[in-house]
Amino acid sequence: MFSIINEFAVTVLFTILGYQVTILEFAAVIASLIGVWLGTTGKQIMWPWWGLSSALYGWLFLSYSLYASAAVQVIFIIAAIWGWFGWGPKGATSKNLSWLGRLVILGSGIIAWLAITPLLVSLGAAAALPDAFGLVFSVIAQVLMVLEYRENWMLWFVVDALYVALYWSQDLKFTSLLYVLFTAIAIRGWVNWRKLTREAIPA
Incomplete structure (x- = not known):
């Protein structure tokens, strides 16, 4: 069984400009694109x-020693369960954070980022500083999404813009290109959720 799983992770599906795309990375990219695109609509x-x-x-990042990126995937799985039951069939309604709330979240995120970075360095993680930033602010964005705040x-x-550079530097070029799309999709998500916020305000 383990050999089959390992083969899935290392078998090259196709090559683009000399870059080998494994079955695992390709499957992760497709599932991510579908999930993020659906997320912009606020559908359960x-x-x-x-x-x-x-x-x-999570599996892919572990193989590249991107421990923070792998850890955040576990949090995303938990959030997916939370979001499924939290949103319900109605989907997201979307609401805004206050300016004070935004500042508190930003300050807390920076403190957590600086605290986690030395830990990742001690574990021998690749690109500890940007990986820690991605971990902290991905978790915050994920929680805000589950709670239906459009600031997510x-x-x-x-x-996503940070991950474009990080994953390219770690030779995850196919995933890096995916995050270019994610960066653009985030703009669409903001616009769509802004409409949801307006629709949720009683006339």
Whole structure:
């Protein structure tokens, strides 16, 4: 059984400009695209795809010693279960954070980022500083998404842009290109959820 799983992780599906795309990375990319795109609509059906893509990427990132990126996938799986039951069939309604709430979240995130970075360095993680940033602010963005705050898309935009550079530097080029799309999709998510916020306000 383990040999079959390992083969799935290392078998090359196709090559693009000299870059070998494994079955695992390709499956993770497709599941992620579907999940994130559905997320911009605020539909409940996004969560199973979110959980599946997180499981696949957790496995992939572990093999590249991106421990924070792998750890955050576990949190995403938990969030997918939480989001499925929290949103319910109605989907997300979308609401705004206060400016004070935004500042508190930003400050707390920076403190957590600086605290986690030395731990990742001690574990021998690759690219500890940006990986820790991605871990902290991905978790915050994920929680905001589950709680239906549209500011989650602001954070996803920043985090996804960071991951474009991080994963390219770690030779995960196919995934890096995926995050270019995610950065653009985050803008669409912000616009769509802004409409949901307006629709939720009583006339």
